[in-house]
Amino acid sequence: xxxxxxxxxxxxxxxxxxxxVFLYLLPIGYAVHQSLFLQKQSGLGLGGATTEFVGxxxxxxxxxxxxxxxxxxxxxxxxxxxxPFMLVISLVLALFLDxxxxxxxxxxxxxxxxxxxxxxxxxxxxxxxxxSPEVGPLTPLGALFGFDWNFFAPSMVWPAxxxxxxxxxxxxxxxxxxxxxxxxxxELFEAARLDGASELRIALSIKVPFVRGALILTALLSIIQMxxxxxxxxxxxxxxxxxxxxxxxxxxxxxNQAFNAANYNYAAALSVLLALILGVASFLFxxxxxxxxx
Amino acid sequence: xxxxxxxKENGTETAAGPPGGRTVRRLTSPDPAARSRGGQRxxxxxxxxxxxxSLFPVYWLMIAATKDRVGLYQSNGLWFSDFHLWDNxxxxxxxxxxxxxxxxxxxxxxxGVGSLGGTLIALATGYGLARFDFPGRGVVFAAVVGxxxxxxxxxxxxxxxxxxxxGLVDTPWAxxxxxxxxxxxxxxxxxxxxxxxxxxxxxxxRIDGAGxxxxxxxxxxxxxxxxxxxxxxxxxxxxxxxxxxxxxxLRGQENWTxxxxxxxxxxxxxxxGIDVTSLVLTGALLSIIPMxxxxVAMRRYWRSGVTxxxxx
Numbered sequence: 001x002x003x004x005x006x007x008x009x010x011x012x013x014x015x016x017x018x019x020x021v022f023l024y025l026l027p028i029g030y031a032v033h034q035s036l037f038l039q040k041q042s043g044l045g046l047g048g049a050t051t052e053f054v055g056x057x058x059x060x061x062x063x064x065x066x067x068x069x070x071x072x073x074x075x076x077x078x079x080x081x082x083x084p085f086m087l088v089i090s091l092v093l094a095l096f097l098d099x100x101x102x103x104x105x106x107x108x109x110x111x112x113x114x115x116x117x118x119x120x121x122x123x124x125x126x127x128x129x130x131x132s133p134e135v136g137p138l139t140p141l142g143a144l145f146g147f148d149w150n151f152f153a154p155s156m157v158w159p160a161x162x163x164x165x166x167x168x169x170x171x172x173x174x175x176x177x178x179x180x181x182x183x184x185x186x187e188l189f190e191a192a193r194l195d196g197a198s199e200l201r202i203a204l205s206i207k208v209p210f211v212r213g214a215l216i217l218t219a220l221l222s223i224i225q226m227x228x229x230x231x232x233x234x235x236x237x238x239x240x241x242x243x244x245x246x247x248x249x250x251x252x253x254x255x256n257q258a259f260n261a262a263n264y265n266y267a268a269a270l271s272v273l274l275a276l277i278l279g280v281a282s283f284l285f286x287x288x289x290x291x292x293x294x
Numbered sequence: 295x296x297x298x299x300x301x302k303e304n305g306t307e308t309a310a311g312p313p314g315g316r317t318v319r320r321l322t323s324p325d326p327a328a329r330s331r332g333g334q335r336x337x338x339x340x341x342x343x344x345x346x347x348s349l350f351p352v353y354w355l356m357i358a359a360t361k362d363r364v365g366l367y368q369s370n371g372l373w374f375s376d377f378h379l380w381d382n383x384x385x386x387x388x389x390x391x392x393x394x395x396x397x398x399x400x401x402x403x404x405x406g407v408g409s410l411g412g413t414l415i416a417l418a419t420g421y422g423l424a425r426f427d428f429p430g431r432g433v434v435f436a437a438v439v440g441x442x443x444x445x446x447x448x449x450x451x452x453x454x455x456x457x458x459x460x461g462l463v464d465t466p467w468a469x470x471x472x473x474x475x476x477x478x479x480x481x482x483x484x485x486x487x488x489x490x491x492x493x494x495x496x497x498x499x500r501i502d503g504a505g506x507x508x509x510x511x512x513x514x515x516x517x518x519x520x521x522x523x524x525x526x527x528x529x530x531x532x533x534x535x536x537x538x539x540x541x542x543x544l545r546g547q548e549n550w551t552x553x554x555x556x557x558x559x560x561x562x563x564x565x566x567g568i569d570v571t572s573l574v575l576t577g578a579l580l581s582i583i584p585m586x587x588x589x590v591a592m593r594r595y596w597r598s599g600v601t602x603x604x605x606x
Contacts, residue, residue, distance in 0.1 A: 005426070005500075005506070006426055006427060006428040006429075007428060008426070008506040009422050009425065009426020009427075009428050009506075010422060010426065010428035010429075010430070010431075011422070011506075012418045012419060012421055012422030012426070012510065013418070013419045013422035013423060013434055015415050015418065015419070016415050016416070016418070016419035016434075016475060016480060017434060019415065019474055019475035020437060020441075020475055020477075023449070023453065023471070023472055023474075023475045024437075024441055024444070024449065024475070026452075026456070027448075027449050027452035027453050027456065028444070028448060028449070028452070030452040030455065030456065031448055031451065031452040034452070034455075089344075092340070093340070093341065093344055096337045096340050096341050097341070099333075099334075099337050100334070100337060100338065100341070104338075104341075108341045108342075108344075108345055111345040111348055111349060112341075112344060112345055112348050113348075114348050114349055114352060115348050115351075117582070117585050117586050117589045118352070118582055118585070119534060119535040119553060119581065119582075119585065120535055120537065121535070121537050121553040121556060121557055122553070122556065122578045122581055122582060123351075125556060125557075125560050125574060125575075125578050126351045126352075126354075126355050126575075126578060127351060128560070129358070129571070129574075129575060130351055130354060134367055135358070135366045135367060135371070135571055136371065137354060137370075137371030137372050140371070167347065167348070167351070170344070170348070171348065199333055224442070224443065227445070228445050228446060228447070230537070230538055231537045231538075234557075235557065235560065238557065238560055238561035239560065239561070251445070251446075251447050251538070254447045254451070255447070255538075255542075258451050258454075259542075264451065264455065267447075267451055268451060268452065271445060271447040271448040271451060272448065274445050274447065274448070275443075275444060275445050275448045278443055278445055279443055282443055
């Protein structure tokens with residue numbers, strides 16, 4: 001390729017590069033910069049605040065902030081339960097779709113994808129009303145079978161949110177896994193059938209290993225999302241502030257520090273910490289799953 | 295080998311995936327005769343149950359939107375009682391001088407204009423990355439992929455501070471500007487360009503004397519309609535669904551999105567003692583409609599987009 005042409009090619013990416021600098025790099029740099037300072041009230045707090053350089057003090061505080069660390073632990077534990085649960089259902093449904101004729105699969109796929117079309121906030125609003133003891137049908141339905149469940153009780157908040165996330169995520173993850181399944185060479189099944197393998201055996205020994213990559217990817221995407229979970233607990237808090245505290249998830253704490261406590265510096269340090277944790281978690285997960293493959 | 299029928303989605307035979315055959319389309323479908331009837335029944339039952347679970351909340355929402363206050367609280371939630379859909383719609387559209395319509399228009403503005411600009415920038419970038427070998431290309435691509443891992447709070451909080459310094463907070467620009475730069479769109483655009491635009495074609499156009507800009511606007515963009523539509527659709531859905539960014543940068547309710555407005559309404563019920571449940575539910579149902587129409591109308595695009603983005 002001619003030299004001048006290369007530079008013209010680079011020019012196509014200039015608008016993006018400029019935007020990336022102003023909307024990604026600059027904000028991140030600004031956040032890191034802010035995280036190194038602290039607003040200190042002088043005297044009685046009436047003389048106005050001064051901003052002082054405090055080095056890594058905010059980070060030190062963040063790492064020993066029990067509310068922040070608890071929220072991370074809470075979200076991680078929840079992720080360990082909800083993500084495998086959701087992905088197993090998605091995988092089973094993808095295998096089911098793969099086992100029926102194309103026409104039937106097409107119809108079910110549309111129905112199973114309906115939740116994906118609904119914005120997360122709206123999905124949360126709908127489920128919160130379904131859970132509601134006043135207007136929701138789930139409470140009388142439970143009573144019919146002898147359950148007396150209160151979805152807004154502290155012990156039920158995570159199952160309630162977990163169900164909402166699972167409902168919202170199954171279709172999307174199923175489609176990704178299903179399209180990976182389409183890539184399995186069909187001859188393998190014929191050969192296995194000739195050898196007398198059952199359909200279940202074929203699914204477990206041929207299909208599932210084949211879609212491992214898709215499973216790892218959907219798990220990784222889910223982990224990244226889960227560590228940043230905000231909408232669902234925020235909406236639950238809207239309805240039931242006594243069960244969902246304002247420090248329920250890491251992002252909720254960051255939001256509160258920034259906008260309710262007006263402590264941007266600390267919020268900036270916490271968001272940098274969260275980014276680091278997210279990076280480490282993704283890296284570890286990736287290493288763990290790809291090492292197993294070899 | 296059971297060469298029965300080729301897989302086609304609801305009669306759309308034209309390539310659903312991006313051109314160039316990147317999505318592997320399977321040529322054979324499993325031979326139903328090869329499996330036991332009991333097994334098939336079990337599979338169908340499983341799919342039917344999962345579909346019922348997926349559709350149930352939407353079904354309930356549709357029923358609930360037709361009920362007035364009394365019906366909501368007292369009638370069977372699973373079936374219609376007195377039909378009050380028109381009253382509810384009127385209430386949604388007239389509440390606080392029709393603020394709901396304002397929010398709808400805002401959502402369309404942010405998602406529509408923001409995604410259009412973002413898609414154009416993404417297509418140019420994707421084309422540049424896929425078809426030119428310039429120094430620093432690897433760095434740009436690494437930045438694109440790396441940014442998938444950046445938590446939204448890390449970007450949004452400093453953006454809020456920066457925007458408030460230059461007076462953009464609480465204006466439509468605070469939503470529109472961040473939408474212009476979408477790394478995931480760039481990533482998709484690059485993958486689509488690699489599949490759709492052959493090098494030979496570009497060479498031929500250059501030999502004919504066409505300038506690079508002209509090649510991009512009159513050849514590349516035209517050949518990228520499928521890819522471009524997918525990128526636009528996914529960006530639109532993303533912006534329409536956004537919550538943290540509008541919550542942070544939009545303060546006054548005249549600039550809010552539908553999501554933000556519904557969030558506010560759903561909290562009101564508790565704060566001030568007025569019951570706005572049917573308002574929230576009817577509003578929620580209405581806010582799904584544009585998304586549903588868009589998704590169904592463009593399903594052949596977003597399906598390929600969803601899987602492409604995931605598998606590449």
